Amino acid sequence: MTTLHHEHPTHKHTHGPSCGHRAVSHGDHVDYAHDGHLHREHSGHWDECESAEHTTHDGHAHAHGAGCGHDSVPHGDHVDYLHDGHRHAEHDGHYDDH
Template identity: 80%
Template sequence: MTTLHHEHPVHEHTHGEGCGHPAVPHGDHVDYAHDGHLHAEHNGHWDECEPGAHTTHQGHEHRHGPDCGHESVTHGDHVDYVHDGHRHAAHDGHWDDH
C-alpha cells in the first residue's frame, strides 16, 4: 500500500506520548488522530497520512462497531477502527485498509 506524501502546513503542535491525541500504529510508524485526519512524522515535519489507493482488506469477517473491542478514530467523514497495525474503514459492504 502506498501512502501519499502531503505535508501538513503550519503544524506547530508536536505529537507524542501524552500529547492528547490518539496514537494509532500504522505499519512502520505511528499516526496521531487530530481534527478528523491523521498525522505522521516525516523528515522533521508532519504529513497527512492517507492511503494512496483503494485497498480492500480481504477475508475480514469481523464486524467493527462501538463495542467490537478495537479503538475507533474519527477520520474525515467516517470512523476507522484500529486493528493489527492498520485502520479499517467500512466501504460499500467491505472493509478497506487505511
C-alpha cells in the same frame, strides 16, 4: 501500500506519547489522530497520512461499530477501527485496509 505525501504546513502542535492525541501504529511509523485526520512526522514536518490505494481487506467477517471491542479513530468523513495492527474503514459493504 504507498502513502501520499501531503504536508500539513500550519501544524504547530508536536505529537508524542503524552500529547493527548491517539497514537496509531501504521507500518514503519506512528500516526496521530488530530482534528478528524491522521498526522505523521516526516523529515521535520507533519504530513496528512492518507492511503494512496484502495486496498480491500478480504475475508473480514467481523463487523466494526460501537462496542465491537476495537479502538475507533475519527478519520475525515468516517471512522477507522484499529484491528490486527492496522486500520479498517467500512466502504461499499466491505472493509478497507488503511
